[in-house]
Amino acid sequence: MGKLDGRVALITGAARGQGRAHAVTMAREGAEIAALDICHDLPYPRYALAGSEEMTETLEQVRRLGRRALGIVADVRSAAEMEAAVAQTINEFGQIDILVCNAGIADMALAWDITEEWWDTMIDVNLKGYWLAAKYVVPHMLARKSGGRIIMTSSVAGLRGEPGMSHYCASKWGVVGLAKSLAQELSEHNITVNTLHPSGVNTDIITGMAKASLMATDELVNFISTGHTMPVKLLDVDDIANAALWLASDDSRYVTGHTLSVDAGRMLK
Numbered sequence: 183m184g185k186l187d188g189r190v191a192l193i194t195g196a197a198r199g200q201g202r203a204h205a206v207t208m209a210r211e212g213a214e215i216a217a218l219d220i221c222h223d224l225p226y227p228r229y230a231l232a233g234s235e236e237m238t239e240t241l242e243q244v245r246r247l248g249r250r251a252l253g254i255v256a257d258v259r260s261a262a263e264m265e266a267a268v269a270q271t272i273n274e275f276g277q278i279d280i281l282v283c284n285a286g287i288a289d290m291a292l293a294w295d296i297t298e299e300w301w302d303t304m305i306d307v308n309l310k311g312y313w314l315a316a317k318y319v320v321p322h323m324l325a326r327k328s329g330g331r332i333i334m335t336s337s338v339a340g341l342r343g344e345p346g347m348s349h350y351c352a353s354k355w356g357v358v359g360l361a362k363s364l365a366q367e368l369s370e371h372n373i374t375v376n377t378l379h380p381s382g383v384n385t386d387i388i389t390g391m392a393k394a395s396l397m398a399t400d401e402l403v404n405f406i407s408t409g410h411t412m413p414v415k416l417l418d419v420d421d422i423a424n425a426a427l428w429l430a431s432d433d434s435r436y437v438t439g440h441t442l443s444v445d446a447g448r449m450l451k
């Protein structure tokens with residue numbers, strides 16, 4: 183018996199990286215999966231986003247576990263596309279029990295070198311995109327009266343400042359404010375809202391940030407890992423997926439408004 187038998191999870195940014203790990207981990211525990219991703223590049227950030235082949239791979243991995251998988255191509259910045267994505271998920275599965283807001287971008291530049299377009303895109307994807315997903319999922323959870331789980335991936339950059347990442351940090355701190363407010367609005371309905379705060383995770387965002395800041399990937403990874411008190415350079419996607427699984431399961435039923443760091447001790451310094 184799985185920890186998420188009979189549940190449905192909508193996961194944004196699920197074509198690759200942590201989003202795919204969330205999809206596969208939750209499917210392994212019995213959940214049906216709606217995997218949402220933009221599946222094309224944007225003018226910003228200055229690296230490639232996931233493509234449709236990567237989305238296909240996520241869906242196949244979920245189906246190989248015997249679970250149903252729905253792929254949705256949508257931009258989390260678009261209210262119309264997110265409203266339609268939620269409707270499509272409910273149409274397919276009849277319910278949404280778990281929302282994982284994970285789709286995100288990163289980049290590196292000094293605050294005064296960030297253009298208005300870069301700033302707006304960062305906040306739109308990483309913060310507005312999370313709000314829009316919640317905006318359309320929450321009324322469904324309330325109407326269903328079966329509680330729910332909302333998990334928002336922030337970052338250690340949502341708990342501290344990071345040089346060269348002011349727009350990213352602002353977006354990730356914003357996620358904490360959004361989640362803590364939503365947690366208060368929803369707790370009487372048994373809907374929990376929590377944030378995850380990973381340190382560096384081994385995904386394409388790391389190579390993307392290195393490319394954007396003209397650093398060698400090793401140099402960036404060394405910079406990140408000097409903050410770790412535990413002996414690890416980058417976390418694995420499963421380290422984050424296992425924490426999200428706990429937040430999605432009954433094991434954490436009275437945990438809400440919490441900021442859960444998975445950071446190899448980064449926030450100890």
Ligand SMILES: NC(=O)c1ccc[n+]([C@@H]2O[C@H](COP(=O)([O-])OP(=O)(O)OC[C@H]3O[C@@H](n4cnc5c(N)ncnc54)[C@H](O)[C@@H]3O)[C@@H](O)[C@H]2O)c1
Binds near residue numbers: 219231256287387
């Ligand atoms: N990798 C790290 O070191 C790290 C650390 C802390 C937090 N995070 C956060 O974890 C989350 C997942 O990132 P990841 O590491 O898996 O990187 P990733 O780049 O592999 O995955 C991000 C996914 O989001 C999708 N996406 C981007 N913009 C989108 C949009 N507008 N609409 C829909 N989908 C969009 C991308 O196509 C991609 O599949 C992000 O929110 C990121 O900020 C990452």
